[in-house]
Amino acid sequence: xxxxxxxxxxxxxxxxAAGTCKWIFGKAAYREWLTSKTGLLWLSGKSGMGKxxxxxxxxxxxxxxxxxxPRFKSVILHSFGGRTATLILWSxxxxxxxxxxxxxxxxxxxxxxxxxxxxxxxxxxxFDLVWRIFSNMIFDNPFQDVYCILDGLEMCTEQSLxxxxxxxxxxxxxxxxxxxxxASRENIPSITRALSSYPNIRMNPYYE
Numbered sequence: 001x002x003x004x005x006x007x008x009x010x011x012x013x014x015x016x017a018a019g020t021c022k023w024i025f026g027k028a029a030y031r032e033w034l035t036s037k038t039g040l041l042w043l044s045g046k047s048g049m050g051k052x053x054x055x056x057x058x059x060x061x062x063x064x065x066x067x068x069x070p071r072f073k074s075v076i077l078h079s080f081g082g083r084t085a086t087l088i089l090w091s092x093x094x095x096x097x098x099x100x101x102x103x104x105x106x107x108x109x110x111x112x113x114x115x116x117x118x119x120x121x122x123x124x125x126x127f128d129l130v131w132r133i134f135s136n137m138i139f140d141n142p143f144q145d146v147y148c149i150l151d152g153l154e155m156c157t158e159q160s161l162x163x164x165x166x167x168x169x170x171x172x173x174x175x176x177x178x179x180x181x182x183a184s185r186e187n188i189p190s191i192t193r194a195l196s197s198y199p200n201i202r203m204n205p206y207y208e
Contacts, residue, residue: 021050021057029199034062038178040168042195044186045203051183052080054203055151058181062147074145075099081152085164088156089130092148096137106136127163135171138178146175151183153191165194 024030024043033041045051055078062076077095082088097103125133138146153161171178184191186202 021053024054024058024201025061027201029201030058033179033181033199036179037176038172040172040180040182040195040198042198042200043181043183043203044191044200047185049203051185051203052151055080055149055181055183059147059149074147075141075143076147076149078149079151081155083155083157084127084160085156086125086127086130086160088150088153088164089127089134093130093134093137096134096141100141100143103137103141106133106140127160131163131167135167135174138171138175144177146178148178148180149183150180153182154185154188158190161190165190168194 029041033039043051043054059076059078062074075096077092079088079091082091093107097107153164156164168180172180182191182195186192
């Protein structure tokens with residue numbers, strides 16, 4: 001489930017030892033991404049190196065960063081795995097609507113629609129339509145910053161992954177509030193081609 005709660009995900013994977021998985025906070029590329037207005041940061045590494053645990057630590061730090069600035073209304077979206085890009089977008093859309101119900105207007109006509117009915121509705125929407133809904137919500141929301149953590153994109157089917165990667169530059173160019181962290185395995189050709197121009201932090205076995 002790509003919308004799995006971060007706390008539940010951490011419980012299943014096991015919490016990192018105290019003080020570990022925080023090396024990323026000292027990386028210049030990470031600090032620049034965190035304080036920029038918009039942008040994408042790519043965290044890559046081999047399978048089993050702890051990318052998801054680092055992503056969870058990043059989400060925790062961003063949450064604290066947001067709490068330290070109460071005058072700014074920011075939001076953290078997360079997707080951990082997902083077989084299709086449409087399912088990943090569906091997860092992000094539901095998180096946005098849960099945090100800001102007024103965004104429901106971008107999904108369905110103004111009518112009495114229950115949130116629990118959205119899952120079955122979105123499953124039949126095309127990727128392009130769901131992407132348009134997501135991007136409209138990104139441009140029309142009350143949040144000053146939208147942090148989006150995408151982990152495990154390599155789990156997507158090949159065509160679905162290509163669809164999503166092709167769209168990311170557009171939303172980053174048009175938005176002044178979206179910051180995306182992609183955590184993925186290295187040496188995935190389609191991901192490497194799409195993200196090679198963005199700042200990259202490559203994990204190695206010596207990081208803790």
